[in-house]
Amino acid sequence: MSPERADLLVVGGGPVGLAAAIEGRRAGLSVLLVEPRTGPVDKACGEGLMPGTVAALDRLGVLIQGSPFRGIRYVAPDGQTTATHHFAAGVGLGVRRIALHAALTARATEVGVIRHCGRVVGLARNRTAAGSEVRAVVGIELADGTAINGRWILGCDGLHSIIRRESGLELGSDGRRFGIRRHAALAPWADVVEVHWSANGEAYVTPISDSEVGIAVLGPRGWSFDEALTTFPALTRRLDGAAWTTSARGAGPLRQKVSSPVRDRVLLIGDAAGYVDALTGEGLRIGLACARAAVRAVVAGRPQDYPRTWRSLTREYRWLTSGLVSATRIPVARRMLVPVASRLPRVFGAAVDALAR
Template identity: 50%
Template structure:
């Protein structure tokens, strides 16, 4: 129930999967919730779209069950070698990001969350209230142009607005990319495209080339998604060129397959925040910090953060501790793999995984929880 003269007990900025999960948790805790986003409609994102078993269970625990394609495990692949591991705790699911968003949006609406379109332009707070100024619309289509800004008052603000978080910046929690200035060529980015072709495997395939990775995820009976990760310099060669030149086997398999939807990009991937809280503001998901997409942990970690943020709304120190706990495996494993992948030993990743399947399997199971 809304308290006093507030527009909402909890204002969630960012209507992606993590923001919607936070809204669902907040409604379950009895809070009046308003979700805002500068975008409208079903939201998409350049990502791998694979829900590992733990992530799928977390989504289903929220009351959503998006359609997709079963995922049985992960395969690391390089020319002439591969290492496969099948999940021990049941399947995950390849899910189009649009399908995930639709399922969580419907669930958030069903449990009573409200929604408002607009972009955050200012943030002020005192000991009891956060005031957020919203510019109506803000999309490329000019929706809301010419209308006066509105001020929303909430007891708490959850910044779930992604890598380029406005809430993080306005709350003075931003530290940028976390990479040294003067080395923009080392910043990593992602590109993603879908192909209309029946999946040839129930595994997420990670193809390793000298300077770029390709993540292949079956997301439907007739669709696979391919995400490329690399530096800006590498990706400037173009998606199709990289697919043909760096992954000839994969490129040949997809050569005759029609593409569907737009080519999407995102990055730089690495982001840091000074802290996860500032007064009555909490950062959640990618807005709170992100290392890289190498391990595919983003959704599961973000959902765990959303739960922790709502459970610890009135205790910033407790949320900070919970944030470090739920992100520990992701940070350690991703940082280690990124360091390895950025070193001269990169070519040894797939051979090492195939020679030590017990270790490779242990890492995959750790991520799949």
């Protein structure tokens, strides 16, 4: 394959771009993936792979190792009131992002994905007769001035996707919530991911190895990691004296809206296709499922089918997550959430299982 042309141009080599590239190769397409960063790529993430994510990676032949977790626990600020649900099926895995990235990259290389180091700055369009407004997308343009042609373009370039903007699908962000993560040298104390609730945000704790936990805080713009931690006294007690093993890494604003995940030959996948919030730890599962659907649509030559599949794959996540984020903006609802969840275990369990599949 010429590096200047491919069936599938994948913009962004995060987990979703790498998964889409692997799907493309498995479908017999030539695939060129463009990513500006070299080496295992880190990112602010809770690093909890839901059982559905673990199954999707297994299907792709990606070998990962991590720390198993069996469910989700909500914890009130007093540290005493909790609601716990163990997944009805499967086990989740806590995996450092750099380890996940390395495993996906190894598999992509094995199946013949060509990787190109570069930053995409726009879409390349064909030339038309003077006066014509409509110019078809034929490829991508890189920051170094080169253009690469491709039959299909998969925008997998994350929360602040340039492909989403350049294809005219962006509807903006309301910019209220951000996320920050750090790791602490501490043995996990639970076989679940704990979500601690405070008046202004949430902190979730994911087991990463026998001697490390990841902590991701979600909350308002401008919150520092240290400031956020002071609002979770039960968690702070647990962390007492533990050394930090990584520095703080942030992402946001989380909410990103799109008019559609498709235009012409451009398909958006993962966070690039719009994002609600990290509260339910769903990004990777949804992204991997949509990567498969997008590649199926292009192989069938029917990109117009992708929006319907995308809507169906993301529906529960969009409704449950946006419902939870909106409801818990009301202080009394936020205070009551964990006590109510502990009193309604079936409702809490059904919601957790719907998001874990």
